[in-house]
Amino acid sequence: MLVLRRRAGESLMIGDDVEIEFLEVNSQGVKIGIHAPREITILRKELQLTEMQNRAAILTIDPAKLNWAGEILEAGK
């Protein structure tokens, strides 16, 4: 992984078309601005993972294939 240090007001380029601008940095987090062509999808990573996992859940799950083993149920009480 490439690791860079940038300060507020600085930016970086990914390829020729995508610019990430670091607008504000404080103890709460980092505010960034992204300039990118419209056809590039930008998603928070956790949202992308959730969408993928929800689709996988619907395609893969089958209650007939699952056997409840019971130990977790006891632990959850």
Place this chain on the structure above:
Amino acid sequence: MPLLATKYFGILSCEPADCYHFPSGIPGFEGEDTFALLNLPGKEPLVFLQSAKTSSLCFLALPILVADPRYRLSVSFEDLEILKLGKTRQPRIGAEVLVLALLALEGEADATANLLSPIVMNVQNHRAVQAIRCDFKYSHCQPLPGLARSEKC
């Protein structure tokens, strides 16, 4: 009593008390904003989240504390607003909200639970949201050793 076409159990009668409204939909299924929570005898602790609009859309889920007895919620301000809950603290699991982990079954592995994005349901007003955490303290595919494939048993 309204009837509901379900993916696994044919037509069931469904009480309004079992229905939850997801104002922002479910990621990946944005148009789906109403789900019935089905608890069926003999299937506990598994529960089913059946879409009211699409009979072929049904999630299988576990109460989050069954999937992880030490689970700690981290619902964002935006999601608390959707649920119409106070923003000064996290809601109490069981008393104020029901919290479910959606299950998946991929490859040959045991079932997994999505602990990154729990379904949080306000028991008072029946508003619900998939409350995606941004802290990555929990996995979106946490293996559940207790939930084995029946072929193996």
